[in-house]
Amino acid sequence: MDAIEKIVEQILEKGRIEISTFKKIETDRIDREYQEREELLYLQESKCIEKNEDQLNKSYKQKENRQQLEIKQATLNKKQDYLEKLFLESVERMNHWTEAEFQTFAEQIISHLPVEGEAYLKLGAFSKGKLSEQWLVEQSNGKLTLNVETTVIPNTGGFIVAKDGIEYNFLFISLVQEIRKKESFKIAELLFQ
Structure with a gap:
């Protein structure tokens, strides 16, 4: 076993x-x-x-x-x-320029315009009354005679010079817009350096 x-x-x-x-x-x-x-x-x-x-x-x-x-x-x-x-x-x-400031501005512009003969100034509402008759006579010379239209352009300042259907726009808003278009970038660079 x-x-x-x-x-x-x-x-x-x-x-x-x-x-x-x-x-x-x-x-x-x-x-x-x-x-x-x-x-x-x-x-x-x-x-x-x-x-x-x-x-x-x-x-x-x-x-x-x-x-x-x-x-x-x-x-x-x-x-x-x-x-x-x-x-x-x-x-x-x-x-809001004074009469003297506005007249100086207008004189500088008009002296450089290539316009002869009779021309018409159409003022903006804010510039009405800033150009006297004496000033108009002083600006008129043998080549250019200026007349102010009785109607004004509402809600703006500056003026338009019109001669034979051609208008030269010197309304302040238009001038500033033109500067804005051309110089806006340069102005911004100067301001925001």
């Missing part, structure tokens, strides 16, 4: 060894698969985090650029408003 017990014992021992070996192989396989999956999940998580960081950085850059554009636009709008006020204030000041 001893021999049978030894054979049974050997078979059981062999079974325990096989089970232990199988258990170790399976445990190693499971650990290896777990490690691989863990590394894969970690890699996926890292990629996901990196992708989210990239998206956040892009979103941040877009918002930053948008804010910078909005600030630049707001600054530009303020500068344009300031320039608009400056030009309007210039017209307003010209509209």
Whole structure:
């Protein structure tokens, strides 16, 4: 019986060894698969985090650029408003020139006009009464005779010189608009350096 017990014992021992070996192989396989999956999940998580960081950085850059554009636009709008006020204030000041200031301005303009013969001055409402008859006589010379029309141009200052259907516009609003078109950029550079 001893021999049978030894054979049974050997078979059981062999079974325990096989089970232990199988258990170790399976445990190693499971650990290896777990490690691989863990590394894969970690890699996926890292990629996901990196992708989210990239998206956040892009979103941040877009918002930053948008804010910078909005600030630049707001600054530009303020500068344009300031320039608009400056030009309007210039017209307003010209509209309130004294008689002497207006006459000096008109004299400088008329002396450079390529007009001969009889010409008509049509005054803006704010300039009415600032050119006397004596001033008109003094400005008239052998080549040019000036007459003031009785009708005025409402809500503006300055004048228009008319001769044979040709009009030379020296209304203050028109002069300032012309300067604004030509010199606005230079004026803005000087003001906002």
